[in-house]
Amino acid sequence: MVAVYALFTHAFPSSSSDSLFSFPPSPQPTAYFAPPSLSTFRNHEWFSLLKFTRTPRADPKPLLTQVGLRPNQRILIQCRCINSATNALAEMGMLFSFFQEIGIDGEEAQVVLDKNPALTSTSLDLLRTRILSFRSVGVDGLELSRLITKCPSLLTADEIDAFLHFVRHDFEGKIEPPQLKRLFGTTEARFLVGFDQKVRLLLHRGVPREKIFDVLNKLNLYKALCLKSVEEIERTIAFLSRFGGIDLIVRRPTLLNYDLDTQLVPRVGFLTELSGGDEDATGTLLGKLPAILSYTVDHTKGHVELLRSLAGLTDEQIFKFLLVFPNVVSASRERKLRPRIHFLKQCGYSSNDIYKFLIKAPLFLGLSFEDNLAYKLAFLVKIGYKYRTKDMAAAMGSATRTSCDNLQKVIGLFLSYGLSCGDIVIMSTKHPQILQYSHSAIEKKMEYLINEIGREVGELLNFPAFLGYKLDDRIKARYELRKKVLGEGMSLNKLLTVSSERFSTKKPAYVVENENLNEEMEVLSDK
Template sequence: MVMLSLVSCSVSLFSPPISLRLHLPPVTALCSHGSFPVSTFQTELQPLLVSVVNRRETGLVFRCNCLTSPINIASQTETETLFSLFRDIGFNEEETEMILTKNPDVKSSSLDKISARVASLKSLKVDGFALQGLIAKCPTLLTSEEFDLVITFLVDELEGRLEPELVERLLAVAETSVLLSFNQKVRLLINNGIPKEKISYVLSKVYLNKLLYQKSVEDIERLISFLEPFGGIGIIARRPVILNSDLDTQLIPRVEFIKNLSGEDDFATGTVLRRLPAILSYSVDHMNSHVEFLKSFAGLTSEQVFKIVHVFPNVISTSKERKLRPRLEFLKDCGFDSPGIFKFLSKAPLFLALSEDNLSHKLCLLVKIGYKHRTKELAFAMGAVTRTSSENMQRVIGLYSSYGLSFEEVLAMSTKHPQVLQYNHTSLEEKLEYLIEYMGREVDELLAFPAFLGYKLDGRIKHRYEEKLKSRGENMSLNKLLTVSAERFSKSSADKIEVICL
């Protein structure tokens, strides 16, 4: 009876054996009723209960966990704090238990260390679902020493410049040992000239696993050294995927092909690579097929092909059948021979790469103002308008018409100075307005000197016109006003002013 009055019991019914769980209040609580001194409890009751616990009756097992040493309050508090920390991240208790089971080191690690690691990740903008997913996938992230070095590098040396998505990809690497080389490789890129503010862009374009697992620090050093005579790290900064390429089987053969085509000219080869680093993405077979096509179909020499590649490397990426062949056939139809084709493409290489819609719209506009089909004049006009949009070109023609110029007059101007159809329509309107409203000239003067429209309004036209006003030379022709050298123009103005003063 004494036992029943002191012990709170709960019985769970399962298939035999049946467990009887005894929950005792703390020793001090038992003694507070004055029934037993503490010593009596320890010497008499505790052995009695232990014997009861160890005794097996029919299908009954008694288990008691209450007579152990007093609860470790500090340990319980740390556990609660740990669960609270995981709760703040977004994990429920069951998910936290799974993580702790998967990585027991978390329990034995300092709470301050784990909290600091979480804070560092948040400072790298890895938070919310991203942080939750990263820890669930890789709980060693909270305790591993390798991660200490990488996270410190990301926070302190890179100043948190990496994009959060890139940080997630990096820290999700299964083998943390390979992360130790990450710091070295990134330092190598920075020390060779990649600005810190661009390092996130560079790394986001690289196959991260290849950089970590397949590229050694020595491999990257060799690659940078090989490209040094042609632009080096600047090429990598513009085209980071070059770091994915194999130096011996891909980069060296491709660069050597371009260099051979250039006549072993390192500087010219470097110019091509700097203008279009993506050219290194194409195989030697691909580049050679384009070169041979231009030589056979257009009758160009290797030297001429390289000169075109030099000014417009994108010719290597242009489809032979969809663009190169029909454009070259167009030039042949307009009467160009091989030297003529080379001269045309040297000045207007973009003609080879424009879309069919772009060219067809411009062709219609040129025919509309009077150009004839299959003529060199039409081809030259097409070459002149490759760097403007068809929409701008249509507005320019409409602007000329609004100032009273007929299509025949526009044709005459563009034949004499083809660039008049490619100028920006807004700046063109400002020049026409200044010519008529402020200079008091007639628009017909443009027929004699259409190049007037190519000079800068503020930098040349206004300055010279205002200087001539001072010397009463406002009736000077547009041609003479703008084409005379600065020295002769200044001397002429000074002489006139002197005569006026006398």
């Protein structure tokens, strides 16, 4: 009893031994944890008793006598108060020390306790086990202390244990820590219930096991799984199965973030209507770019309306163009689509010409003008193309399929072989694709033309398409096969343009002559 009394008086020093029930001053700060503030103790039963019996600098005995307590009972109450206060102080000290260990200082710890008073009655062993569970899935250090400060219920909510166990054991901890941090920072623990069931649904509906980690790491887990019921997720998968099914989700997991009735159904419906009601064609479009469903109906409709009104394209043509270049919906209508369609119209293109141009050169609507198209346009004007002509538009369309660096090297290569800028314009007007071929491939073909076939580079002016055929599989193979029969003066155009089937069945002239001669000999011998 004397030892307990001494401990209590040491913890709460007073000017008088009779002031045991006076309010205790704040303890001095130590090197281990920040001191708890007054509000820390307000929830303890011993504090309520101290507060009730607090009579500074007064003898507590008259007050205890008034409530009808005998002397031995008064001593027992005093002892119990001392023991409770001492134990509570020790427990609070250990709790604040625990917070200090995980990076939460005294003031932050006080905030945490104010937000989640249940922590004061939670076993330290349970709290440490919960911290180890967080660390086992990669949530640790400063991020963990911030999460706990923001959401103190993470330390006491029963739902957390089941979720962490699922992530750690069933998924081998392969959900990325940043994804888990975002989830813990935005989701109430009650929404984690059933998370494992929803993930198993995705596996059951066809998401490959090796892909499920990638899917979960790209989702907004709160929107896609926590806020939605199993039935809602099932309905979404069933709807998308008409247009590509689970493969769309594997390729674009964020589709699960969207609401089925207010987002996915209207967006798919608009594309289906544009296709003329062809769900298979719509599925083909979604398969090429599942991300097209991330754009609102109003956004996509604005692009369609511009192509319809300014370019004069029909809905059928617009949908076919979307199949070729679905990323057009990401291009700015005012900065890219409108001025470039105006350019084609200024070059003399009709609506049908614009459609054919866009099908062949869809990137014309998507490339940056300042970093790409402007340089290519300057190259073409410099070698002699007239501005705002169909030939220039065709050359620009071909140039969109190559880099600025390669285009410059191609033009420089032609010039190095003695061709003039005018010659380049003539060749590229006949066969615009020469502007997009790899300069290294062109150089090999020109070397073979000059050194092996023995022709002049000027022959390219008449047959620039020579540069478009494969060197080994077409040019060399056919030339070597026909060289002995036709000689070196054979027509390159006829040699390369005839189809493979016709080329393989066409007999050389000397074979035909021999066959005719043999037939005549057989007739004479019969006679």
